């Protein structure tokens with residue numbers, strides 16, 4: 001059976017139905033379909049959605065939907081074959097079709113419906129992909145958080161607009177070869193991409209940057225650790241926690257994060273969330289010790305290991 005890619009507008013009704021079916025099979029624990037389906041639905045209805053139905057012999061057997069290409073390739077958001085079409089060969093064919101239509105795939109969704117974890121793993125590893133997961137964690141307002149002792153010579157203060165270039169360098173160093181960097185990559189050059197990232201934090205791309213609430217830890221006048229917090233509609237999102245790699249494991253991250261939590265609570269922002277990549281033990285341990293609990297995830301996804309040299313965090317064993 002040969003699969004072909006049929007544009008969504010050719011059969012919008014089936015496209016909408018299969019998109020909902022596909023999304024349901026890949027929701028992470030705690031995720032709500034109502035948060036994800038409306039944008040997909042409206043993209044398909046308006047003709048903006050990139051992807052199509054996976055069809056053979058005039059019948060829709062599945063669906064693939066991707067986001068426009070970033071520098072590493074496209075992010076496939078939905079890849080689904082309905083029973084009884086879901087087997088390794090057809091998923092493999094669906095990947096080939098997608099890459100022919102969209103160019104290289106950077107990120108792909110998991111699980112692949114109808115395949116066991118072992119089958120999906122063998123298929124994905126065979127085409128050069130490695131697994132990863134992400135979790136959302138939240139800190140409840142009534143969890144007491146003590147300020148951590150500040151290491152000798154260090155100072156804690158709110159982030160200022162003039163910090164932008166120094167924070168960009170800290171970001172660049174802290175996230176080198178880190179999967180999180182690739183997840184938000186827009187410019188291949190790491191220096192320019194870190195500059196862009198910090199510029200966008202300050203410009204409010206992800207929500208108003210809160211300071212007080214975002215914290216810089218300095219040592220001899222140099223910023224060695226920082227937390228960046230932004231306002232989202234329902235809560236505050238800690239979008240970045242970073243320590244200079246030469247100083248990690250010395251308590252600077254804890255100082256920055258506890259300082260940020262205190263400043264946020266003082267300004268009346270009790271609901272704090274953040275996202276963490278599975279396997280980022282140092283970060284996950286810090287968050288759990290402070291009282292953050294997992295609210296969503298882990299998601300199951302794949303990154304193209306041929307296009308990203310990820311050293312950290314190590315991929316989860318799956």
Ligand SMILES: CC(C)(COP(=O)(O)OP(=O)(O)OC[C@H]1O[C@@H](n2cnc3c(N)ncnc32)[C@H](O)[C@@H]1OP(=O)(O)O)[C@@H](O)C(=O)NCCC(=O)NCCS
Pocket residue numbers: 174175178180225240241242243244247248249250251252253254255275276277280281282283285286289290
């Ligand atoms: C995550 C990060 C900010 C932590 O900063 P840090 O200054 O290294 O953190 P600390 O020294 O305060 O230690 C924090 C926790 O790491 C744990 N830790 C310290 N050394 C560790 C090690 N060698 N291995 C594993 N965990 C370790 C400790 O348990 C500590 O938690 P605790 O204080 O509750 O016991 C830092 O590692 C970093 O910049 N990483 C790269 C960027 C990143 O991943 N950011 C988080 C994105 S979600």
